[in-house]
Amino acid sequence: MRTNQPQTIHLSEYKVPTYLVDTVDLCFQLYDDGARVHSTLSVRQNPESKDVSAPFTLDGDSLNLERVTLDGKALVAGDDYEETGEHLVITEVPSQFELTVVTWIEPQNNTRLEGLYKSSGMFCTQCEAEGFRCITYFPDRPDVMARYRTRIEADKATCPVLLSNGNDIDRGDLGSGRHFVTWEDPFPKPSYLFALVAGDLVEKQDTFTTCSGRDIDLRIYVETRNAAKCEHAMDSLKRSMRWDEEVYGREYDLDIFMIVAVDDFNMGAMENKGLNIFNSSCVLASQETATDLAFQRIEAIVAHEYFHNWSGNRVTCRDWFQLSLKEGFTVFRDSTFSADMGSPTVKRIEDATLLRTAQFAEDAGPMAHPVRPASYMEISNFYTLTIYEKGAEVVRMIHTLLGPELFRKGSDLYFERHDGQAVTTDDFVKAMEDASGRDLTQFRLWYDQAGTPLLTVSDNYDSEQGVYRLTIQQTIPDTPEQTNKQSQHIPFALGLLGIEGEALPLRLESTGDAANAPTERVLELTEASQTFEFYGLAQKPVPSLLRHFSAPVRVVYPWSREQLVFLMSHDPDGFNRWDAGQRLAVDVIQSLISSPETAEIEPRLVEAYRALLADLSLDQALVAKMLQLPSEAYLIELADSPDVAAIHRARERVLSHLATSLRDELVACYHANTGGGAYEVTPESIARRSLRNTALSWLLLINDDAGRDLAVKQYSDADNMTDRMGALRALVNSDYAAERSQALADFYERFQDDPQVVEQWFAVQASSDRAGQLPQVQTLLKHAAFDWKNPNKIRSVIGVFAGQNLAAFHNPDGSGYGFLADQVCRLDDSNPQIAARLVAPLTRWKKFAPTYSALMHKALGKIRDKPELSADLYEVVHKSLE
Ligand code: ARG
Ligand code: ZN
Numbered sequence: 001m002r003t004n005q006p007q008t009i010h011l012s013e014y015k016v017p018t019y020l021v022d023t024v025d026l027c028f029q030l031y032d033d034g035a036r037v038h039s040t041l042s043v044r045q046n047p048e049s050k051d052v053s054a055p056f057t058l059d060g061d062s063l064n065l066e067r068v069t070l071d072g073k074a075l076v077a078g079d080d081y082e083e084t085g086e087h088l089v090i091t092e093v094p095s096q097f098e099l100t101v102v103t104w105i106e107p108q109n110n111t112r113l114e115g116l117y118k119s120s121g122m123f124c125t126q127c128e129a130e131g132f133r134c135i136t137y138f139p140d141r142p143d144v145m146a147r148y149r150t151r152i153e154a155d156k157a158t159c160p161v162l163l164s165n166g167n168d169i170d171r172g173d174l175g176s177g178r179h180f181v182t183w184e185d186p187f188p189k190p191s192y193l194f195a196l197v198a199g200d201l202v203e204k205q206d207t208f209t210t211c212s213g214r215d216i217d218l219r220i221y222v223e224t225r226n227a228a229k230c231e232h233a234m235d236s237l238k239r240s241m242r243w244d245e246e247v248y249g250r251e252y253d254l255d256i257f258m259i260v261a262v263d264d265f266n267m268g269a270m271e272n273k274g275l276n277i278f279n280s281s282c283v284l285a286s287q288e289t290a291t292d293l294a295f296q297r298i299e300a301i302v303a304h305e306y307f308h309n310w311s312g313n314r315v316t317c318r319d320w321f322q323l324s325l326k327e328g329f330t331v332f333r334d335s336t337f338s339a340d341m342g343s344p345t346v347k348r349i350e351d352a353t354l355l356r357t358a359q360f361a362e363d364a365g366p367m368a369h370p371v372r373p374a375s376y377m378e379i380s381n382f383y384t385l386t387i388y389e390k391g392a393e394v395v396r397m398i399h400t401l402l403g404p405e406l407f408r409k410g411s412d413l414y415f416e417r418h419d420g421q422a423v424t425t426d427d428f429v430k431a432m433e434d435a436s437g438r439d440l441t442q443f444r445l446w447y448d449q450a451g452t453p454l455l456t457v458s459d460n461y462d463s464e465q466g467v468y469r470l471t472i473q474q475t476i477p478d479t480p481e482q483t484n485k486q487s488q489h490i491p492f493a494l495g496l497l498g499i500e501g502e503a504l505p506l507r508l509e510s511t512g513d514a515a516n517a518p519t520e521r522v523l524e525l526t527e528a529s530q531t532f533e534f535y536g537l538a539q540k541p542v543p544s545l546l547r548h549f550s551a552p553v554r555v556v557y558p559w560s561r562e563q564l565v566f567l568m569s570h571d572p573d574g575f576n577r578w579d580a581g582q583r584l585a586v587d588v589i590q591s592l593i594s595s596p597e598t599a600e601i602e603p604r605l606v607e608a609y610r611a612l613l614a615d616l617s618l619d620q621a622l623v624a625k626m627l628q629l630p631s632e633a634y635l636i637e638l639a640d641s642p643d644v645a646a647i648h649r650a651r652e653r654v655l656s657h658l659a660t661s662l663r664d665e666l667v668a669c670y671h672a673n674t675g676g677g678a679y680e681v682t683p684e685s686i687a688r689r690s691l692r693n694t695a696l697s698w699l700l701l702i703n704d705d706a707g708r709d710l711a712v713k714q715y716s717d718a719d720n721m722t723d724r725m726g727a728l729r730a731l732v733n734s735d736y737a738a739e740r741s742q743a744l745a746d747f748y749e750r751f752q753d754d755p756q757v758v759e760q761w762f763a764v765q766a767s768s769d770r771a772g773q774l775p776q777v778q779t780l781l782k783h784a785a786f787d788w789k790n791p792n793k794i795r796s797v798i799g800v801f802a803g804q805n806l807a808a809f810h811n812p813d814g815s816g817y818g819f820l821a822d823q824v825c826r827l828d829d830s831n832p833q834i835a836a837r838l839v840a841p842l843t844r845w846k847k848f849a850p851t852y853s854a855l856m857h858k859a860l861g862k863i864r865d866k867p868e869l870s871a872d873l874y875e876v877v878h879k880s881l882e
Contacts, residue, residue, distance in 0.1 A: 006377045006871035011321040017139060018051045019043050019093075021146040024191075026136075028116075030123055030154040030198055034106045035116060036066070039136040041146070044096040056090040056099070058137035059130070061115070065137070067102040088137040101137045110134070111789055111830040119264035120223065121158065122199025124277055126270055129320055129379045132191035142190035142317045143422040152198055153180040159198040161221060165189070165273045167255055185273055187253065188420060190316055195272030197221065197260045204230040208238050210252055211245045217256040222284065225753075226261060229284040232295060232681075233259065233302050240303040243337050248411055250310045259283060259302070263755055264790050266833050267383065269301050271308030278305070281756050281792055287679050289757050292686045292722045299341065304334040310415060318422045320379045324371045324447075325425045327383075328391020332399070335392060343621045343683040345574035352549040352575070355393065357634045359385035360554070363452045365844050366880035368479040372425050372447040377875035380833045386450070393552040394446045398429070400491045400522060400550055401443070402436045410435035442526060443489040450479040453488055455525070457557040461540035468496065468534040468541055472525055474553075480879070490525040493550035496534060496541035501570030507535040520547060520573075542566055547573040559583060565604050569611065574622050581608065581626045585654070589635060592650040593643070601657045609658055613665040616672075621683045624690035629655060632806045636847075643849045644810035648769070652701075659698035670695040670710060679720045686722075693726030700734035708736050715743050725760060732768045740771060748785075755792070758785045762796040767804040774808060774815050777801050788827075791834050798823050802841045809841065810848075814855035817842060821859040824873070825866045832870030839863065839873065843880035857881070 025040040043056065065083055068075040070093065075081050082089045090099070110117035115134025116125050125131065133140040150164040156179045162171075166185030173179050201221040208216045218237060220230040237259070244250040254274045265279035282301045285294055311333060312326035339347040362368065362385050369382065371391045376382050399407045414431035425447050433440050456473045472492065476485040496504040496519075505517035514536050523532055534541075542563050546555050559567075559580075564587070567580035588602045612623050632651060636642045659666065673692040679685070696714065699707025708731075715727035728747055731740045744765065751757035762780055765771045780786060780797045787793045802809045802820050809816035820842060828835040842863075845856035863869075864877050 006874055008375050008377055010375045011319070011372070012374070014319055014321075015051075016048050017046050017141065017144050018049045018054045019056050019139065020046045021139065021144050024138075024146045024148045026148065027151040028153065028196060028198075030107075030152065030159065033108070034104055035123075037103045037105065037136045038100065039103075039138070040098060040100045041138070042096075042098050043093070056093045057139070058088045058090075058101070059086065059133040059140040060088055060103075060137040061086065061130075061133045062105070063134070063137065064104040065101070066104055067100070069100045071097050103136050105135060112833065113264055113266045113791070113831060114833070116196065117264070119262045122201065122223075122262065123154075123159070123197065124199075124260065124262050125194065125196045125272075126266065126277065127194050127272070128192040128270060129323075129383075130192075132194055135194075138191055140191050141319065142192060143319065145188040145190050145316070145420070145422060147185065147188050148194060149182065149184045150194075150196065151180055151182040152196060153178060154198045158200060161197070161199060161201045161203070163195075163197040163221070163258060163260065163275055165193070165195055165275050185254075187273060187314070189273050189313060190422065193271070193273045193313055193316075195270070195275040195277055197262075197275065197277065200224075201260070202227050204234060206234050206238070208241050208252070208257075210241070212251060214251075214255075216241075216252050216254075219256065219258045220283070221258065221260045222280075223261075226280070226284050229286045229289070232285045232290075233278075233283045233298055236299040236302040237306060239299075239341065240306040240337065243303070243340065244307060244310070244333075247336070247340075248310070248333070248408070248415075250415070252309065253314070257306075259305075263792070266791050266831070269305045271305040271312055273309070273313050276305045278302075279792065281759065284756060287720045289751070289754055290721050291725050291760070292681060292689060294721075295681045296338070296342070296686075300334050300338050303337045304330055307333045307337075314420065315415060315418045316422045318424050320376070320382070321372055321374070322424050323379075323382060324387045324391030324394075325423065325428055327388045328371060328393075329395050329428065331388050331392035332395040335396075342686075343619075345578075345619070346621045346625055346683065348548055348575050349578050349622075349625050351389070351392075352579075353631075353634070354385070355389050355549075355552055356554075357631060357637055359389050359552070360452050361633075361637045361844060361847075362386055363390070363450060363479070364477065365847070366480060366882065367840075367843060367876060368450045370448050370450045370482075374448075374481075378836070378871045380872055381836055381875055390552055397446070397491050397551055398432050398440070398443070400493070401440075401489075401524070402432065402438060406436040406438075407432070440489075442487075445486055445488045449476060449485045449488065450482055451477045451485065453490065453551075453553040455490070455492070455546075455553050455555045457543075457545060457555060459543060459557075461537070463540075466535065466537050468537050469531055470494075470534070470543065471529065471531045472523075473529045474525060475528070480882070487526060487528050490551045490553060492523040492525050492545075493520060493547040494523065495520045495544040495547060495571075495573065496537070497544060497567070497570055498541060499539055501566070503572055504534075504537060504541055508532065510535045522550065544571050544573060544576045546576075548575050549579075561587060561602065561604055565608050568608050568626075574619065578622060578626050582630050584608065586630050586635065586638060589630070589647075589650050589654050590638075592653060593639075593646050596646070596650065601654060605654075606658060606661045610662055610665060613662060613669050620673075620691065621687035624687045624694065627691070627694050629658075633804075636806065641849045642847065644806055644852065645812065648807040655698065656702050659702045659704075663699070663702070663704065666695040666698055667706065670699070689720075689722045689726065693723070693730070696726060697730040697733065700730045700736070703735055708734070708739060712739055712743075715746075721757075721760075725764065729764050729768075732764050732771045734770070744771070752785065755785075755790075759792050759796040762786070762793065763800045766797050766800040769805060769807050772801060772805045772808055774811065774819055777805075777808075778819070789830065791831065794823075794827065794834060794838070799838055802838065810852055812851055814858070817855050817859035818862075821862045824863055828866065828870050828873050829868075832872040835870065836872035836876045839876055843876060845880070 021041045023042045027038040029036040107116045107118050114131035152162040162181040164183035166183050169184045170182040204220045206218040258275045261280045261283045263280045268282045269278040307330050311329045410432035413435045453476045459470045503519035505514040506521045507517045564580045564584040571577045635647045670692050673688040711727045711730045718724035731743045824835045824839045845853045
């Protein structure tokens with residue numbers, strides 16, 4: 001906690017570490033009232049550092065230092081070392097030495113959930129990015145890589161299970177009810193990958209045989225009550241291990257791989273070497289308690305953390321500016337994995353939706369930063385959609401430009417060349433260049449320029465010559481500290497459709513024959529404006545632009561509604577079919593916003609949806625996605641000075657118009673997709689559940705009594721959480737007040753002992769414009785199950801209200817903003833990381849219509865004036881007020 005301004009750290013000031021640490025010997029003595037940590041480091045001067053005879057500086061945060069010895073000799077405070085609050089400075093050291101530091105910490109009072117803390121009686125750690133310094137003094141930066149040996153001593157009854165990284169090499173009894181286990185990790189690693197767990201846990205065990213025939217011991221550790229909820233994570237883990245061997249040639253390297261579930265966790269999960277620690281909500285699942293979305297999320301996160309073993313652990317980041325080196329690449333890997341496990345088109349739609357809705361907004365806001373930022377105050381604020389999701393898109397574009405074979409050659413070279421090193425995004429691109437022979441100089445701008453490129457596309461058709469010309473202009477908007485940007489290298493996939501919907505050959509030369517021309521091409525944009533000519537076309541085609549969302553950019557083209565309807569049913573690219581539907585719906589909603597008196601809602605939209613509901617030959621997973629109207633958040637993102645209430649009204653009007661016009665089709669769709677076998681998590685059955693739950697929610701929106709009866713029955717008969725939650729959500733968002741409260745009460749009664757389900761119960765209310773107005777949300781904060789120390793509970797009420805219940809949050813009286821400001825200030829004292837994340841919706845104040853933005857600005861000012869602002873919150877609030 002601080003009141004003065006935190007320092008800005010610049011990439012340009014990077015210096016190699018002055019001292020290197022070869023080994024770390026740790027001993028943790030864990031007690032109810034605290035923990036003593038003995039740490040012995042073998043240190044030597046870094047031959048690459050120019051700072052000879054410099055003092056040895058270690059990082060520390062909230063530590064009680066008990067003792068320091070150098071080569072066995074006790075050091076004296078003031079004479080031999082100094083403690084400055086954030087550092088321990090050893091004034092004079094030889095070129096090689098052994099340093100022992102003993103600290104006392106209080107995990108039971110650690111509410112920031114960084115370093116060593118307690119979660120439901122269990123000791124656990126979170127060290128990324130800078131949590132290891134809350135455990136002991138250490139040069140806590142990722143380019144200091146050491147081999148760790150960790151001994152844990154604790155009470156046998158409360159902590160029968162003692163875990164750390166690597167292999168378990170020794171264990172024994174200590175008398176007086178205590179015992180110890182020693183772990184040794186043979187792979188050098190940065191401190192952020194250190195982990196420790198001690199508690200009363202049960203294990204679920206399995207085995208995986210690697211491609212070279214080694215048997216790996218797989219274990220998932222959970223509290224006893226969760227023993228039956230590990231199967232899906234274990235299956236996901238085995239699928240991930242196999243996939244990484246097949247697709248990237250990466251084999252697991254230790255003999256044991258462990259996952260631990262903890263209830264109190266700031267993020268989703270953490271890839272600590274050999275000992276991944278997960279937020280319970282990202283690992284535990286059963287048919288009765290987890291939705292399809294949760295099952296898919298768990299599979300993706302288990303894969304993500306596992307994949308980090310190579311992209312992150314074996315090859316790690318030189319400094320935190322390189323965070324996307326491991327996160328962008330690993331998200332790209334997990335996203336390809338999920339596509340391979342399910343429906344690739346649906347996965348692409350989900351990724352593009354997240355990017356276009358939330359990352360584009362971030363990239364246009366006050367915290368916009370490049371995939372490789374040039375500076376930061378608090379690194380925790382940079383675990384962003386830009387680093388993760390845009391970073392993954394950047395890797396995906398390299399994959400598109402190189403093609404799968406050369407990309408694989410590049411990744412092989414990268415892993416081989418840099419194994420055991422801490423490197424930069426530039427090293428990654430270099431490996432791709434060296435393996436492929438392609439020049440990615442201009443492409444590198446994707447790492448350094450923030451902002452979403454805007455592509456403005458225009459076309460004309462020359463009927464005499466049979467030539468179709470497409471002109472694409474790119475501009476990259478200004479972002480904080482960056483103006484006048486250079487053109488980027490953008491892979492732009494496209495196709496052209498003829499009048500019957502046929503895929504036309506794309507001939508870029510006037511000669512050559514049509515039969516050999518491809519029907520899809522990836523154009524490479526490199527200039528501010530480029531024109532492409534397509535030859536041999538008998539009529540003006542309909543362009544299908546930026547297929548598969550081949551680059552994270554906005555595309556503007558004057559599509560007519562007729563063209564969009566045509567693409568919705570004819571585009572061979574599933575992604576662009578969906579996209580055409582979204583553009584049509586956006587256009588219809590936007591025209592209602594600008595002229596709300598309009599009596600008629602575009603009949604072609606209704607007919608397009610009718611066709612979707614009727615045509616059972618279509619990929620039903622795609623249909624399920626196409627039936628989702630663009631979200632309010634996306635409509636806000638697209639608007640220039642959004643009036644949230646007007647957007648909400650217009651969208652609701654279109655929804656109820658569709659539901660009224662298609663009422664009978666919806667009932668038929670509901671029945672066609674109900675019944676039919678046991679619960680499975682496959683793309684087909686997920687699509688069936690999604691379709692019936694969408695139909696249900698639309699029917700309830702128009703107060704259809706038959707729909708209400710279906711919902712009440714589905715709620716009580718459901719044998720899985722997707723259907724139970726689907727029915728509950730439909731009721732909660734309806735005007736059937738009696739049924740809504742009855743279902744909510746029953747749901748809580750049924751699941752009150754399951755924290756992950758209670759979180760869903762909070763979220764379904766906090767996201768509803770019916771059940772989640774501010775007074776009701778305030779009531780949720782007083783509910784017995786709400787817990788100010790648990791990030792999931794905080795997110796499921798406050799985060800969901802501000803992020804998903806947009807009409808209520810943006811109440812024109814400003815009450816939603818004031819509420820969020822108060823909660824953020826309160827949380828800043830206990831958990832600054834969470835506070836700084838929750839404040840995000842307010843930071844976009846400049847975007848909104850003046851009535852909103854003035855009030856948002858005022859709420860931010862209130863936070864700025866809070867005494868003792870954390871560095872986390874300071875950075876976000878000050879940057880957004882600038
Ligand atoms: N590396 C983790 C993950 O992707 C994220 C952990 C970040 N934690 C934090 N407190 N900033 O997968
Ligand atoms: Zn990650």
